[in-house]
Structure formats: structure tokens, C-alpha cells
Amino acid sequence: AQSVTQPDIHITVSEGASLELRCNYSYGATPYLFWYVQSPGQGLQLLLKYFSGDTLVQGIKGFEAEFKRSQSSFNLRKPSVHWSDAAEYFCAVGAGAGGTSYGKLTFGQGTILTVHP
Amino acid sequence: ETGVTQTPRHLVMGMTNKKSLKCEQHLGHNAMYWYKQSAKKPLELMFVYNFKEQTENNSVPSRFSPECPNSSHLFLHLHTLQPEDSALYLCASTERGASTDTQYFGPGTRLTVL
Numbered sequence: 001a002q003s004v005t006q007p008d009i010h011i012t013v014s015e016g017a018s019l020e021l022r023c024n025y026s027y028g029a030t031p032y033l034f035w036y037v038q039s040p041g042q043g044l045q046l047l048l049k050y051f052s053g054d055t056l057v058q059g060i061k062g063f064e065a066e067f068k069r070s071q072s073s074f075n076l077r078k079p080s081v082h083w084s085d086a087a088e089y090f091c092a093v094g095a096g097a098g099g100t101s102y103g104k105l106t107f108g109q110g111t112i113l114t115v116h117p
Numbered sequence: 118e119t120g121v122t123q124t125p126r127h128l129v130m131g132m133t134n135k136k137s138l139k140c141e142q143h144l145g146h147n148a149m150y151w152y153k154q155s156a157k158k159p160l161e162l163m164f165v166y167n168f169k170e171q172t173e174n175n176s177v178p179s180r181f182s183p184e185c186p187n188s189s190h191l192f193l194h195l196h197t198l199q200p201e202d203s204a205l206y207l208c209a210s211t212e213r214g215a216s217t218d219t220q221y222f223g224p225g226t227r228l229t230v231l
Contacts, residue, residue: 004159032216032217036220036222041224042224043121043207043209043222043223043224043225044160044207044209044220044222045222046219046220049217049219051217090159090160094216094217104162104165104173104216105162105220106159106162107159107160108159109157109158109159110159
């Protein structure tokens with residue numbers, strides 16, 4: 001069974017500071033990995049995803065994430081945070097190549113990001 | 118309308134009521150999903166429909182009854198709910214239902230069961 005852990009429930013950073021949100025996954029084969037963001041009153045929006053190839057993936061809004069197989073991690077980073085980045089961030093893992101899960105994703109419990117001016 | 122829409126956005130119901138949640142996607146997708154989002158818990162996948170056929174029922178109680186009349190519409194019929202069913206119910210769709218697909222989410226229905 002696949003699982004996702006986001007160790008930080010709540011993170012506070014100052015505007016302009018760098019950001020790293022942690023995500024650790026458990027999956028027996030090659031995972032498909034995603035980061036989604038949810039603003040208050042909104043559904044989730046995809047930031048970026050990793051399937052294969054270059055382990056550093058670029059996403060929207062200046063976010064990037066790095067897949068580290070040895071650490072079972074897929075941490076999300078941004079070099080300079082903007083006040084509009086305040087939201088809840090979810091890491092998710094899907095069955096990789098050969099899986100038959102019909103697009104089933106397992107989500108972490110989320111990290112709430114607060115940005116101070 | 119674009120993307121994924123959900124109605125109503127807010128719903129308050131008693132435990133003996135019957136109500137329905139509606140989801141519509143305007144993306145030409147073929148797979149649709151219902152998720153439950155409770156406070157301090159990960160998103161819980163409830164149901165998956167692929168080309169109108171139910172392909173996943175994640176041990177959801179029978180008081181939740183999904184319906185997918187076509188690839189664009191998904192309903193969640195609710196009856197005799199419990200207070201612990203209060204949550205944000207999110208609908209999502211994907212192009213093919215594949216693991217590599219991006220899931221497009223609606224804004225959700227905030228359900229309160231009294």
C-alpha cells in the first residue's frame with residue numbers, strides 16, 4: 001500500500017524568505033508524485049508532478065521539487081515566498097508504471113503555509 | 118462555465134434528510150472522483166468512475182450513494198447521515214483515469230450534518 005507523510009502541519013515564513021515543504025512517501029515501485037495547493041474556499045490545483053527522468057521538476061508559480069529515491073522524499077521548494085503563496089499544500093503519490101489503480105492518488109495530510117509581511 | 122463546478126457550495130442537513138451533491142466537468146474528461154476532506158485528516162478517496170463505470174468504492178458507507186449518468190456529471194446522494202459526515206466534499210476529474218493524469222478539482226461542497 002502506498003502512503004505519504006508530510007511532517008510539518010504548519011509552517012510560517014517571512015515574505016521573501018526561501019521555503020521548503022517536506023514530503024516522504026512509501027511505495028514499493030516507481031512512484032508518480034504530485035504537489036497540489038489549496039487556497040481557502042477553493043479546490044486543489046496542481047503545482048507540479050514527477051513521473052520519470054530529471055529528478056528536479058519545475059512547476060507553476062516558481063515552485064520546484066526534487067525527487068530523491070534514496071530518501072523516499074519529494075520536497076517542494078521556492079526561493080522567495082510571496083504573500084499570495086499562503087495556502088495549504090498537499091503531496092500525493094500515485095501508482096507508477098504497471099499500476100492498475102485507475103489514477104488513484106494517496107494524499108498527505110497537508111502543510112499549512114502562513115506568510116508574514 | 119469552465120473546469121469543474123460543484124453545487125451547492127454549502128449544505129446544512131439533518132440526519133433524516135435526503136440531499137444530493139452535484140459535480141459537472143467541462144473539460145471533456147472520462148474519469149471522475151469523489152473525495153472527503155475532513156479537518157486534520159488527509160483527503161479520503163470515496164469513489165472513482167471511469168467512462169461512467171464505478172471502478173473504486175473505498176469502503177464507503179451505504180448512506181453515500183454515487184451516480185454517474187454520463188462522463189460529465191457526477192452526483193453523490195446522501196441519506197440518514199451522521200454528524201461525523203460533516204466535511205468538505207470535493208469532486209475531481211481526469212482525462213483518462215490514468216495514474217499520470219492531472220486531477221482537476223472543483224471548489225467543493227461544505228456539508229454540515231446536524
